[in-house]
Amino acid sequence: MTTFYFVRHGKTELNLSLRFQGGEIDSPLLPIGIEQAIQAGRYLSDVRFDLAAVSTQKRAMDTANYILKENKYLDGLTLRYHDKLREIKFGKREGAEIDHTDEQTSYLRQRPDLYDPSNFGGETIDSLVSRSTETIEKLSEEFPDGTILIVAHGVLLITLINSLIGKPKANWREGGPLANTSITIVEKTDQYRLRTFNDISYQTKIEEA
Structure with missing residues (x-):
């Protein structure tokens, strides 16, 4: 059995300002985001990971470093870095303020099967899930009895996890958004099984700077 610990990166400046932060843009972790990552690391300090697979975006790499410092x-x-674990690409919307009345934004959040980013040059949900699933499948084959830490991004992780456990495409955003540095544990035997979802029970109150 392969056990995956999926962790979203800590809170960033663009998270705070409610702007699109996809696979082609980055933003520093806030002090609260660093503290979230440190607390996650302490919570996972006794877990013996065989591999840490991390998105090549700085917010994910920094989060992983803070987590692993506590292990x-x-x-x-x-420790490996994977381009295929980068966040979904939002094209021309990268860095733009999120308009919650926009139809495609609503589809992205609630009906990913209807999401069409072609007008702004974004990445499709199918592309996102295909590349991330390919990475997870390869890792489960390489580490059939391993424990693997995955540090990546909100949209990628919620769609990937829901796809792995067999939910239909229309429900791939179900249960989201994932909280910053939340921990979701998925076990792979002959199929993927959810053990823990969006867990931030370990977090103590953190004052935002």
Whole structure:
């Protein structure tokens, strides 16, 4: 059995300002985002990971570094960075303020099967799930009895997780959005099974700067 710990990155400046933060833009972790990552690391400090697979975007790499600094079992840990774990690309909307009345934004959040980003050059949901699933499948084959930390992004993780556990495309955003540095555990045997979802129970109150 392969056990995946999926963690969303810590809170960033663009998260705070409610702007699109996709696969072609980055924003620094806020002090609260750093503290979230440190708390997640302490919570997971006794988990012996065989591999940490991390998006190549800085907010995810920084989050992973803070998490792993707290871990007690770094000897023998493999750390890899994956372009295919980058966030969905929003094209011309990268960095723009989110308009919650926009039809495609509503589809992205509630009906991903209807989402069509062609007008602004964004990435499709099918592309996002295909590339992220390919990465997870390869890792489960490489580490059939392993424990793997995945640090990535909100849209990618919620659509990937819901797809892996067999939900139809219309429900791939169900249960989202994932909280910053939330932990979702999925076990892979002959199929994927959800063990823990969007867990931030470990977080103590953090004052926003």
